Amino acid sequence: xSQSHSNVHNKHESHGSLxxxxxxxxxxxxxxxxxxxxxxxxxxxxxxxxVLILIMAILQFVVQLFFFMxxxxxxxxxxxxxxxxLGLVILITVVGGSIWIMTYNQVAH
Numbered sequence: 001x002s003q004s005h006s007n008v009h010n011k012h013e014s015h016g017s018l019x020x021x022x023x024x025x026x027x028x029x030x031x032x033x034x035x036x037x038x039x040x041x042x043x044x045x046x047x048x049x050x051v052l053i054l055i056m057a058i059l060q061f062v063v064q065l066f067f068f069m070x071x072x073x074x075x076x077x078x079x080x081x082x083x084x085x086l087g088l089v090i091l092i093t094v095v096g097g098s099i100w101i102m103t104y105n106q107v108a109h
Contacts, residue, residue, distance in 0.1 A: 016067070027067070028064070035053045
């Protein structure tokens with residue numbers, strides 16, 4: 001019984017350390033403050049601000065996955081990453097295809 005309890009306890013310890021969570025938290029705060037400062041102080045034009053916000057959002061997504069969701073840890077880490085990539089490809093295809101159809105639809109003009 002102590003053997004199985006020890007294995008369960010060890011699995012929970014591998015989820016992350018205080019250092020990992022602290023780094024993720026600091027990065028998340030940093031990636032949130034940058035666009036806020038740019039928007040509040042009108043430091044860029046509309047297009048530049050939008051691009052900056054999108055880049056920071058993508059980086060925030062990556063930080064959340066790796067530091068808090070532990071996407072690369074565990075027994076099936078490779079499959080988790082592959083499933084995530086497949087989901088992103090499907091998402092980009094659907095969104096990109098929808099924008100393309102809405103932009104170049106000759107029937108609506």
